[in-house]
Amino acid sequence: MRPAVVVLSPSALPLARRVAAVVGGELHGLRSRLAEPEIEIGFAETGDHLRQLFLAGRPILGLMAAGALIRLLAPLLADKRAEPPVLAIAEDGTSAVPLLGGHHGANDLARRLAERLGAHAAVTTAGDLRFGLSLDAPPAGWVLDNPDDAKAVMAELVAGGEAWIEGAPADWLEAAALPFSDDGRVTLSVTEAARAARPLELLYRPRTLTLGIGAERGAPAEEAIALAESVLAEAGLSPLALAGVFSLDLKADEPAVHAVADHFGVPARFFGAEELEAETPRLANPSDLVFRETGCHGVAEGAALAAAGPEGVLVVAKRKGARTTAALARSPGVIEPETRGRARGTLFVVGIGPGAADWRSPEAGRMVEEASDLVGYSLYLDLVGPLATGKARHDFPLGAEEARVRHAMELAGEGRRVALVCSGDAGIYAMASLVFELLDKGGLSAPAQRIEIAVAPGISALQAAAARAGAPLGHDFCTISLSDLLTPWDAIQRRVRAAAEGDFVIAFYNPVSRRRRTQLAFARDLLLRHRPAATPVVLATNLGRPGERVRVVPLEALDVEEVDMLTVVIVGSSESRTVRTGDGRLFAYTPRGYAGKAETGIAPVDAVESIC
Known part of the structure; x- marks a missing residue:
């Protein structure tokens, strides 16, 4: 997994950036002191965030005191073989201290930082210091069959015992500074044979x-x-x-x-x-x-x-x-x-939410991290930010949706791990349905039809708009796209009428375009026949991105000229209303029940004010 470089203060940020560059890490910062775009992931409470990273198996490089890092993670320490690498890095860059997971990569990370940053790698594991290797952490391509016996073997050698190598050659063992002798009590065996280990023997399996x-x-x-x-x-x-x-x-x-x-x-x-x-x-x-x-x-x-x-x-x-x-x-x-050969390709269909990193799910972030290639509309790929570093980008314009999806699937058919990046939720007016449609229709190469597919949900535009504006989706709602590029206008009209008659809260996607200006006006005029003129309408633009603007207007005052393709429009039901909080903010909400009934004592709101 991509290491998390955790920084708590602005003064340590320059060093954190250098550390992240060396290890290919992701910058995580304390939100009260650091903010985007300085960091990739913000957090509110250091201990909770570190423990979540640890439980997820993420390597942690904390620019903080070793004692503080140990105390924060201490409640989680149990099986050392399952611990991810954890390092404490001095804020002046002089020391990199592997605290946990030394044999799972922490020692190697410390040495790499020492070499690149001129720091001291404070490696303390006995095997590394005495013999230049850890007997319970063989190199890639090798497996230790009996790791539970490594502690006793290492203790024997540290105490002055000697070892000998039995079986096939192993250059990495022979090159170590181990005390070898033909009659050593410790046996380091290199064998593929299925057998149990003897006393003071370590069984190494070469992957052959x-x-x-x-x-x-x-x-x-x-x-x-x-x-x-x-x-x-x-x-x-x-x-x-x-x-x-x-x-x-x-x-x-x-x-x-x-x-x-x-x-x-x-x-x-x-x-x-x-x-x-x-x-x-x-x-x-x-x-x-x-x-x-x-x-x-x-x-x-x-x-x-x-x-x-x-x-x-x-x-x-x-x-x-x-x-x-x-x-x-x-x-x-x-x-x-x-x-040898090639892997089965994987296509991740990823919804990254409205764009802000805080609104991107951990699963979506993991999929983008694991991908070798990113495919998507250029704006969406830009929103991924530093997660795109080192990955092949395949940019497509708006309007080339089928070509975009087909290209992603064919890349995956070559054995690659491809992330098809969508804004919002990939399954809501996005690319997930087109992936399965192309599989259903055929026309793909044979390898592209055999790929593995995983879809990650994202925060949809309607969810983000609702959250910013209050709770307008508190009761039954539906979504309708007003674009007639893929859906006949007659079908759209029928759906708007049905939603109006059913008194649904309606989230309108694709409300207007440069050439299409009449559909939203039609929907407004139709809805005014079925619900009060003061019905709150949420207009949310550029959610989670620079230039975000959210306002609430009465249905009768909905002006098509205030809406663009980056705006989500949510029209309340006849029961939707607004409320102003003590700090002066105006929110829209829809009661979970029909709150306007006489027995509730709550009367419908007659007017809606605008907010920005």
Whole structure:
């Protein structure tokens, strides 16, 4: 996750910016002292915010005293293996102190800051200081099978004990400043074999195994997982040595394949048929039937071998389940799975709200952070702000909605993680429905039809307008777009009449454009036949952005010339009313019940005043 650089004072802001640049972090600031655009995320209470970040697993770099940071997080400390990196950074930039998660990245972050900022990395973990590495934090491509035993092993070595390396070569262990001896009591074993650790032994698993999976459409996930486990058991190899699960790209959206990958906690990657067909000379069980159906002579064996590379060997040939197949291969070296095949693409359809960072949900922010590419109308991409840093931008003008969505889906089809950025809520007059419409209609490339899709809700314009103006949506309401570009004007008229007769509060989207000036006037005149002239109307423009303006006017005084495409119009029901608070502010609201009934003692408001 993107590190959160937490700053509490204006004087520390320049250093916080430098820290964020070094670690690719996001600036979080105390709102009472710092404000946008100086920071990306504001918070009101430091302790609550830090604890939320910690529970979310976010790395925390706090420009504050180490003691204060420890006290604020102390109630949450439990399992050190689950703690994210937490560093305290001196406000003068002289020290970076890893407090928690030293072996989960905090020590590395401290060293990187020390190198770039000229600070002192106050690393205190014994293994790092004494031997130049942490035995319970092996490098990428390696897994420690028994981390609970690392403490006893490290204590033995710190006390003067010696170690020896058993099994396959491991350059990173051999290069460490460890006390080695052929008769050392500590054993550092490098092995793929499935076995339990002995006393004072650490078992390191190199990720050298590749599991190929084939599956019929809709094959049971339980069957695929059981078959994969049986293949590993047959070979006597540990699942921790798996680098990934691999298959044909036709299976990129097959749940059974992803279930196996999730079960073992490794990525799923996919190859094209031509890539798997190139492995035919090395297959143990080539099949003409499989070739006719898929374009390659073997899926499970071919995928396992393609992932293992040209020097890889088949360890377990194809094994069959009722509707799945599996095969296992081994590479002579550690595998970086992101270099083999490609991932199933992901499309995040993200509603970022009206634009202000405070109105963007954590889920939406996370999706944008995780994306490699951002697609959207230029204004919306600009509103993402620093979250767009380092990502490929694909800007589209207004009016190119289908091209925009199609481009995003095709990018995801290439195996990328793409965020399709919408203002407000992605499912309300935005791009989410078009994504599924294109899937339904077809015309996309085969990879684009197999992408994973996730939709993040956002604060809609009508919600934002209502919140700014009071509570006009307190009772039944509806939304109607007045744009006739995609909806016939006759249909729009019928909906306005029905909403007027039903006495709904109505939120009008797309009320006017440069060429379209009559629809809102029609709606006003029609509604005046069904509800009082003094009915409050909310006009909200540029919500959450510079130039925000919110006013409340009576329905009879609604002037089309005061409205533009960036304005949301909310027309109250016959029961909507206004109230002025002691500080002089005027709010519109709609009672949850019909408050105008005689027994309530509340009479309808006869007049509405304007506010700005």
